Amino acid sequence: MSHLSVIQEQQESKSKIAHILAVAAGKGGVGKSTVAVNLALDLKRRGLKVGLLDADVYGPSLEQMLPEGMEPVEDSENPEKLLPALTFGIPFISVAHFKKEASIVRAPIANALMEQFLEGVEWGELDVLIIDFPPGTGDIQLTLMQKAPISAAVMVTTPQKVATLDVRKAMQLFQNMHIPIMGVVENMSHYLDPNDVKICLFGEGGGKALAKEFKVPFLGEIPIDPAISASADKGEALFEAHPESVGVKAFSVLGEKVMEGIAQLSKNSLTVRQKDSFHLEVEIEGEWKALSLHEIQKNCPCARCAQREEKKLDPEVSLLEFSPVGRYAIRIAFSSGCKQGIYPFSLLKTLA
Structure with a gap:
């Protein structure tokens, strides 16, 4: 048996996670966490076993976007492991589960937290673990890229140039770390008025331009939809609370394209x-x-x-x-x- 086979078997028995997807932007305020949550919900309703890891130590927000469920607890069968929280049937872990006030944490401690979330949490069998990456291109991002066997990254931007400048840097970092980029999704792309006229409040075409520049797929446009914001604020599932909304339609398109990307990842394995x-x-x-x-x-x-x-x-x-x-x-x-x-x-x- 080859050295690689031995390592792969050890990793698979340890994590049992088929694919790890990074949802990243390199910039705060583009709605990356909103995309991560709703992508997870869409993949779950398609029948996949999905987990969520909130890697934003300094500004965790996923706990607010998801309803209260089972809190993380110590694994009775393995005290060195932690069982993640469970909400909507999605295993989920965040710094917010343990620290409610503002996090004042230096990088080495933040890195150690990420390693613990990756190695010390019993995720069980998952088709996809989605990591909501923190903004920036520093120590924590590098730790996640080095410690987690990330299959690919979904990059989130908004249309305006000031956003794409930072997202471009994050995409370059993923490329330098030899992590494939599944594609770019443009959040807050436009607003549909009552007559279904598209109004581009923040400019137009930034996401498509990035995808073209890096020669990766454009995964779609997520519109400005009050239903998306309301669901996040209330900790509701968008797909259940507003099933006919334009937000649901947009995230369904994104989910379909990510499913295609996951299938392609499996084909590219060797x-x-x-x-x-x-x-x-x-x-x-x-x-x-x-x-x-x-x-x-x-x-x-x-x-x-x-x-x-x-x-x-x-x-x-x-x-x-x-x-x-x-x-x-x-x-x-x-x-x-x-x-x-x-x-x-x-x-x-x-x-x-």
Whole structure:
């Protein structure tokens, strides 16, 4: 059994989470938490087992948007674990469950909290865990990206340029961390007057422009709908309280596109194993194909390898170990000393 298979089995038995989606913006005030909650509700009504993690230590808001339910409790079968809160049948955890007043927390403590939420909570079997990312591109965001095997990110923006500037930075961070971006959704896109005339209060086209720039799908427009705000303030499910609202229709479109994205993530997954000291194997359409470690290292993105001349790369380089990075890539430690390179499954398929 390969090193990768062993690690994957350990991770799966530990978390039992099929996919982790980040809902992020890099900026506060764009309605990211509103999108996270209603996306979770839509995916649940489609039959998926969904969990929610509120990663905003300094301004948690998901607890307000969801009705009161079972509070987090210690797992009687494993005292080192915490059972998450449960509301609308969705397991959910937030700093707000433990600290009601303003959070004055330095970054190292905030990072430790995130690690505890990821590793110390018994999420059970989930199809999707949605992480409501905090605004910004700092320590907490990096901790989440490094510690959580994130499958993809859903980016939230509003139409105006001042919002897209910060969302662009967040998208660049996800790309630098080799986390796929599922697409961009534009929140507060427009308002429909009583005659169904679209009024763009905050400009127009910012979300589509970002999606085009980064060559990712545009996942849709969420309108300004009083029903969305009212449901969030009252802790009600939008889909139950206002089933005919334009907000429900918009989030249904978003949910459908995210379902398509999840299906594509599953198609893009790859089984990798070690053939011998000098080769890996990947399974493509039921057939195992060998990959030379020398050829793989020639494509290493790390600075050390990029500065080397190709002729100086050891053709007899061998494998020390390899491990998964999220569910989209592997990291390889070579006998040459290189161990920083991340190799997306898409690249391995190209080399096969």
